[in-house]
Amino acid sequence: MSNITFLGLGAMGSRMAQNLITAGHDVCVWNRTPERCTPLVDAGARTAPTPSKAVDGAEIVISMLTNDEASREVWFGKNGALTGLDPAALTVESSTVSPTYIAELNQALCTRGIAFLDAPVAGSRPQAEAGELVFLVGGAAQDVARFEPVALAMGKAVLHAGKSGQGSVLKMIVNALLAVQTVAIGELLTYADVQGLDPKTALSLLAPTPVMSPAAQMSGAMIVQGQHAPMFPINLLLKDLGYLLAGRNDLTVMSAVQDAFKRAKSAGLGDMHITAVANI
Structure with a gap:
């Protein structure tokens, strides 16, 4: 020991x-x-x-x-x-x-x-x-x-x-991938709802497809259940996205994702779990 x-x-x-x-x-x-x-x-x-x-x-x-x-x-x-x-x-x-x-x-x-x-x-x-x-x-x-x-x-x-430093770089990538998937699944479940497909049904049907990741499945489940208790608050994710994007102008997808979470923070959701981004 x-x-x-x-x-x-x-x-x-x-x-x-x-x-x-x-x-x-x-x-x-x-x-x-x-x-x-x-x-x-x-x-x-x-x-x-x-x-x-x-x-x-x-x-x-x-x-x-x-x-x-x-x-x-x-x-x-x-x-x-x-x-x-x-x-x-x-x-x-x-x-x-x-x-x-x-x-x-x-x-x-x-x-x-x-x-x-x-x-x-x-x-x-x-x-x-x-x-x-x-x-x-x-x-x-x-x-x-x-x-x-x-x-x-x-x-x-x-x-x-x-x-040294490569663990931190990898963590930036991990959190960025989680952020992208959370924004995407939130938008697409809203799209399903507007088109008349029940979001819970859509999520269950997506689960066995090769495009569905564990992270997207988890975020999607929290979104359809309306569960946004802060395991990973939006404010902390924004801190990480700020580190990732510092001095960069070539990460256009990540900049768009950052903007989505900034809007969520401006809506008063900063202390909620990142899945609350689906509520904006």
């Missing part, structure tokens, strides 16, 4: 940390709002007042935060994790952050001789709860091998995308 520090206990991080505790690892947790640590401490974790103190003595440090700014504050800020790391530690950024920021973090850690992986996840709250996440990893093969047994306490697969 490993001595692990987990930084960030939001909807995903709290579930991932709990699975590490359940697997028998020695886990220290930290969160900006300390009360979120309490359930995990009750389950057997330790806690610390700052990221710097939390990572002291850790073999593996995992962070799961909202965006570039939150991650930068936890790693680089006052009493940040960079000031307390053991040189032999393996650091893992599982937040969905921009490839540009990953390059910055990787450089800072490499300069200190500390191993680093970018390892965002495919999956949402149900998969985090069930330990069925898929880790999309960038970094050296020997570091991926070191991380894999720990990752498999939180997920079902570890996919090595390549060098």
Whole structure:
């Protein structure tokens, strides 16, 4: 079992940390709002007042935060994790952050001789709860091998995308594909309804066809049921699409998809699940 520090206990991080505790690892947790640590401490974790103190003595440090700014504050800020790391530690950024920021973090850690992986996840709250996440990893093969047994306490697969930063690139693609399919299935089920074909019937008939993906089927089912409880809120998806499209003018389909989600946010749906885009 490993001595692990987990930084960030939001909807995903709290579930991932709990699975590490359940697997028998020695886990220290930290969160900006300390009360979120309490359930995990009750389950057997330790806690610390700052990221710097939390990572002291850790073999593996995992962070799961909202965006570039939150991650930068936890790693680089006052009493940040960079000031307390053991040189032999393996650091893992599982937040969905921009490839540009990953390059910055990787450089800072490499300069200190500390191993680093970018390892965002495919999956949402149900998969985090069930330990069925898929880790999309960038970094050296020997570091991926070191991380894999720990990752498999939180997920079902570890996919090595390549060098540092490539896990983050792959995560941008994964979320973009989900966004495209969600907008498309929402529009097409509306089309079916206008044409007199019941959307639930259309969805069930599409299920066995070769063009229907699991993601589109899941989004379609939530749309026809009117279930938009926030597993993956529109606001977070817009953050990811912003990273994907930063400085790009050649991703025309993705720009159109981003516009659809921006309209949903403007309609007051930003805190709802991405399937709420079908309501605009």
